[in-house]
Amino acid sequence: MQENFSLKPYNTFGVDAKAKYFAEVSTTDELKDVLSFSKTNTLPLLFLGGGSNVLLTKDFDGLVIQLNLKGISEEVLNENEILITAKAGENWHEFVMHCLDKNFGGLENLSLIPGNVGTSPMQNIGAYGTEIKDIFVSCRVLNLKTLEIALFNLKQCQFGYRDSIFKQEGKGKYVILEVSFRLTMKNHRIKTEYGAIKTELENLNIEKPTIQDVSRAVINIRQSKLPDPKQIGNAGSFFKNPTIPLTQFQELQRKFENIQGYPNGDFVKVPAGWLIEQCGWKGKQIGNVASHKLQSLVIINATGEATGKEIFDFSTEIINSVKEKFGIELEREVNII
Numbered sequence: 521m522q523e524n525f526s527l528k529p530y531n532t533f534g535v536d537a538k539a540k541y542f543a544e545v546s547t548t549d550e551l552k553d554v555l556s557f558s559k560t561n562t563l564p565l566l567f568l569g570g571g572s573n574v575l576l577t578k579d580f581d582g583l584v585i586q587l588n589l590k591g592i593s594e595e596v597l598n599e600n601e602i603l604i605t606a607k608a609g610e611n612w613h614e615f616v617m618h619c620l621d622k623n624f625g626g627l628e629n630l631s632l633i634p635g636n637v638g639t640s641p642m643q644n645i646g647a648y649g650t651e652i653k654d655i656f657v658s659c660r661v662l663n664l665k666t667l668e669i670a671l672f673n674l675k676q677c678q679f680g681y682r683d684s685i686f687k688q689e690g691k692g693k694y695v696i697l698e699v700s701f702r703l704t705m706k707n708h709r710i711k712t713e714y715g716a717i718k719t720e721l722e723n724l725n726i727e728k729p730t731i732q733d734v735s736r737a738v739i740n741i742r743q744s745k746l747p748d749p750k751q752i753g754n755a756g757s758f759f760k761n762p763t764i765p766l767t768q769f770q771e772l773q774r775k776f777e778n779i780q781g782y783p784n785g786d787f788v789k790v791p792a793g794w795l796i797e798q799c800g801w802k803g804k805q806i807g808n809v810a811s812h813k814l815q816s817l818v819i820i821n822a823t824g825e826a827t828g829k830e831i832f833d834f835s836t837e838i839i840n841s842v843k844e845k846f847g848i849e850l851e852r853e854v855n856i857i
């Protein structure tokens with residue numbers, strides 16, 4: 521247990537907020553011990569995995585727990601499928617690479633997403649045509665009130681676009697201890713429909729891609745488009761892509777001919793990056809904070825000195841200008857603490 525602890529190395533924005541108490545736990549028993557400390561001292565709790573989806577807007581006057589539970593296990597389900605379970609503290613990308621080394625398919629499109637396995641259900645992480653809900657079986661959680669362990673299946677997790685029960689009514693009630701996925705051992709489902717993957721595979725001269733080829737293509741695309749948090753503080757996409765009614769979209773189309781949208785029934789998903797760019801934010805810097813020059817959806821700690829409050833205020837200005845120009849209210853994807 522450490523006191524007055526700087527969280528700068530523990531969040532990918534590189535914000536220098538302090539935790540009143542900080543503990544790193546490697547076993548469920550250690551977790552229970554620190555939870556009982558927080559109960560005795562009535563401390564608010566904050567769990568951290570890789571810190572790649574949080575914005576710390578102020579010092580945290582409670583106990584921050586970094587979950588370091590490690591371990592991966594396998595159970596063959598049938599001649600084509602395997603159930604693979606990873607503990608919360610496993611690094612997500614290393615876990616994906618581990619599965620690809622064993623030729624287990626299903627996670628390849630989710631290569632190079634920062635963060636830990638235990639956080640992956642929080643917002644149903646997704647990229648390049650795949651979300652974890654596509655291969656998710658269950659997650660084991662600890663109920664923070666009763667300290668009982670429970671298993672949440674796919675349905676109970678209520679996954680949506682960058683959403684789950686853990687961001688809604690389950691918020692702050694559970695800590696995820698491990699996650700299980702159903703992967704293929706052969707007859708892999710190769711997903712290359714997502715435009716950029718096809719183009720990248722062509723660039724690599726690959727006609728019949730394997731799951732490892734898809735992962736390589738995804739890694740190449742991500743490295744060319746997204747800033748590396750080790751070099752410049754960021755938390756990936758700061759906002760969700762808004763979904764608006766078709767009628768509102770059609771109205772906007774009359775005003776903005778080039779507006780992009782992906783129809784889904786009576787609704788249309790509009791790329792937040794496009795909306796932000798149209799408001800002139802791409803590459804724009806105010807003080808220590810900027811919108812990234814290649815991807816306006818990504819807010820960066822441009823000087824490395826930004827406070828969480830500055831980043832939050834910057835994001836509010838973006839929300840206000842998109843609302844004013846398009847009448848669309850952007851929602852933050854990053855967890856604001």
Ligand SMILES: Cc1cc2nc3c(=O)[nH]c(=O)nc-3n(C[C@H](O)[C@H](O)[C@H](O)COP(=O)(O)OP(=O)(O)OC[C@H]3O[C@@H](n4cnc5c(N)ncnc54)[C@H](O)[C@@H]3O)c2cc1C
Binds near residue numbers: 748855
């Ligand atoms: C460069 C970059 C690219 C990204 N690209 C993508 C992308 O393509 N797709 C995507 O979906 N996301 C993306 N993200 C966002 C982020 O990587 C994911 O949301 C990731 O799952 C966050 O994991 P983490 O361990 O870092 O979470 P943290 O930031 O540590 O935590 C996120 C939230 O979960 C809570 N939490 C942490 N661990 C647990 C636990 N075990 N149980 C319960 N609650 C917990 C925290 O309190 C916090 O509220 C990107 C981020 C960056 C920096």
